Amino acid sequence: MFRSSIATQIRTGALRQFTKLSTGPFPDHTFARTRAIQIRPYASYRRFNNSNASTNIYEYYLQLLTSRKALYIGGGLLGFYLINLHEAPFTHRLRFIWIPFWIETRIGDYSYRQIMSQYGSMILPHSNPLYGRISNIMNKLLATAIANNEDQTQKRHLKELHWEINIIQNDSLPPNAFILPNGKIFIFSSILPICENDDGLATVLSHELSHQLAQHSSEQLSSQPFYMVLSGVLYSLTGVSWFNDLLINGLFTMPASREMETEADHIGCEILAKSCFNPDQSIQFWERMGREEQRLSKQMGGGGAANSVLGQWFSTHPATTKRIHDIENWLPKLREMRESSGCYEYGRFHDFSANYFKRQ
Ligand SMILES: [Zn+2]
Incomplete structure (x- = not known):
């Protein structure tokens, strides 16, 4: 249930980012990307005071999820998960x-x-x-x-x-x-x-x-x-x-x-x-x-x-x-x-x- 809500939030963030990129003063995508990556999640405690902070967090996760680094890390983690799946004795349930x-x-x-x-x-x-x-x-x-x-x-x-x-x-x-x-x-x-x-x-x-x-x-x-x-x-x-x-x-x-x-x-x-x-x-x-x-x-x-x-x-x-x-x-x-x-x-x-x- 919460996965879909995160997805919705990420999508909403992505939409806002897209609007900003096309209408804002910095049409350069490279600049916007660098700016978004520099924002760190610990800034999120200001969410209720500053609505831009929450948008920036979504942007940060979106950038992270779509980056090549995420692909490598995700692939590595999936491999680690798969090689550590073991069968439980008697019931043969697979667990990590x-x-x-x-x-x-x-x-x-x-x-x-x-x-x-x-x-x-x-x-x-x-x-x-x-x-x-x-x-x-x-x-x-x-x-x-x-x-x-x-x-x-x-x-x-x-x-x-x-x-x-x-x-x-x-x-x-x-x-x-x-x-x-x-x-x-x-x-x-x-x-x-x-x-x-x-x-x-x-x-x-x-x-x-x-x-x-x-x-x-x-x-x-x-x-x-x-x-x-x-x-x-x-x-x-x-x-x-x-x-x-x-x-x-x-x-x-x-x-x-x-x-x-x-x-x-x-x-x-x-x-x-x-x-x-x-x-x-x-x-x-x-x-x-x-x-x-x-x-x-x-x-x-x-x-x-x-x-x-x-x-x-x-x-x-x-x-x-x-x-x-x-x-x-x-x-x-x-x-x-x-x-x-x-x-x-x-x-x-x-x-x-x-x-x-x-x-x-
Ligand atoms: Zn018990």
Whole structure:
């Protein structure tokens, strides 16, 4: 929508420029071109005081867009975009990622230090039997994720990561769990009663693992420079920043984030089913999670707005009812996957003998 409005603005600017060139005191096109190129976007804050400034910005962009330099830069960027398109595992969705695994790991290390400085004192001692139970589940999920991954570089990367589980013991924190790109897993104790059983735990862990497999944080980070440039261009044209941020969030960031959530649900459910956990139990987990969300929302005076259409549009997470609906649709295929994984055959679990938490 905003693209066409920019186009209209550029066209309007072009029209004004054309009129000025044909009637103004300087009919020399070369002179007008030089003058227009010299104008810089930072002058746009005077837009409301000086109408010529906005016209000049449009002229500047028009000159830039029609210049040979723009063609070279555009071609280079398109080439860079195309060579950095990678397929997501399991769903095979094409997405733009230019951040290599080693940078991803460093970002994970940085976040790890920050989280540890905040929650380090609340970590449940590693002698607690819960760690054994959770690492058993994670080992199965990781074995399936690695065995079914066609990307050899990522396969190697996942095997080499220093996997670690940390349970944050504080029931007053909202239910949550996440996996950092360096293989550090954090589980808040408040989510454990909602998980209820191993299948519930596997639902949460496989979802979080899928965010890592699909490199969702790198995908978001890869698009940031594009959003920054777009925001700068829009600011120079309109002189308003909050509207541009809302526009970019509403049109790009939030829909991408919701798409990633759905993808993580999809990949997670497949990994879970292939690891012999019960996909039917995922629905029950999300129903319990939905009730907890509503309880927390009422506590905060929100009245369950997260499930409204408006709430979903402005939220980065899909509504729980949508998640449940999606999983219900995938269920027949997921049940088939579990059946064909030989879960009931004697000795099947020897495939899951790998231990990724030896170094913990
Ligand atoms: Zn998620």
